[in-house]
Amino acid sequence: LLNTVRNALDRKQLVVENKILKKKVSKNYEMIGESEAINQIKVMIEKVAQTEARVLITGPNGTGKELVAHQLHEQSQRANYPLIEVNCAAIPSELIESELFGHVKGAFTSAVKDRAGKFEAADKGTIFLDEIGDMSLSAQAKVLRALQESMITRVGADKDIKVDVRVVAATNKDLKTEIAEGRFREDLYHRLAVILIKVPALNDRRDDIPMLISHFAEKIALEQGNARKEFSAEAIKLLQEYDWTGNIRELRNVVERLIILGGNEISENDVQLFASK
Structure with missing residues (x-):
């Protein structure tokens, strides 16, 4: 009986600690401002967060696009699962597919063991693809498949893995121009841009x-x-x-x-x- 009570207290304490941690995380990604533009974004987030709709966040560098992504996740039904961030501009094009989808041992020279990718890590949660306009066309094709079929394949593998992930993407580029110049897939754009949120310059x-x-x-x-x-x-x-x-x-x-x-x-x-x- 004593152990049962202790376990119940431990669980209660864990719930309290998780709530405190969540409040701290939320404060780190709070959107500061009461201008009309920011209030409109807050209203959009409130409406969209509870849905499964994909969101494309646009705006110049340094405007806080990642804050929008965090708020969308934290106000969603996926909030208790991971939000995995990927900076597509920071990962070399030859490694982006392995980073996103994982790889199997021997898939390439440095693949010394099987490794899960970001999509698997984000299962039941949200993946935030920041600076998606910098992603290679081959990686874009695989992301499109992941969105269409909710399936990914690790680099070097022939087995599909089912994933349940909400995709939020962001870019500082004009993707319509990137499409016209052959650097971004139009079909991927339409898959991502179900909801468009534009973050204004300061x-x-x-x-x-x-x-x-x-x-x-x-x-x-x-x-x-x-x-x-x-x-x-x-x-x-x-x-x-x-x-x-x-x-x-x-x-x-x-x-x-x-x-x-x-x-x-x-x-x-x-x-x-x-x-x-």
Whole structure:
């Protein structure tokens, strides 16, 4: 009886810990902003997350496309299963198929043992194919088959493996142009783009900059174990007027630089000194 009670308590504790961890993960991928563009994206995520529809997220680099992917997963019925991220641009074209679909021992020189790929790892969960516009045509063909048949084949194998995966993809490229120039499959595009979510550039949502500065200032203070620094109204106004070509990623870097180099309160002068282009 004592063991039964202990086991029940352990399970309860595990559930509590999982909920706390999930809240921490959600906070890391929170979408900051209340501009019309961001509110529209939040509404779309709420509508789409509970479905199985595939989503293609577009927008410039540094705008937070991965945040949309995480929110889609966390608000879905697959949230208790893995979200597997693949940066298609970071993987050499000769390795992308092995990375996505796995391989069997001896399939190529360095294949010393069987290895599962990302699609298998994401079974019952979500796979996020970031920068899918950089994927080779041969890999695109295999991804298309995985979407059409819910089956994948490891490199060097002849046995099909059934997978249950929701695919979310993202790109900073204009895929219609890539299709016209023969670098992206039109049939794959139509499979992926059931729902299109366009993430705006930071220059198109300047009203969100004060909230983003506050968010980053708090986060950086926690990371560095320091007291949070405030930004003067003049400093914030000046930052709102900047041309943010690097989008939110650039803003975050500038906020960190100002916190490190600026005064106890970040002033307009600090911005002119340390945040100039």
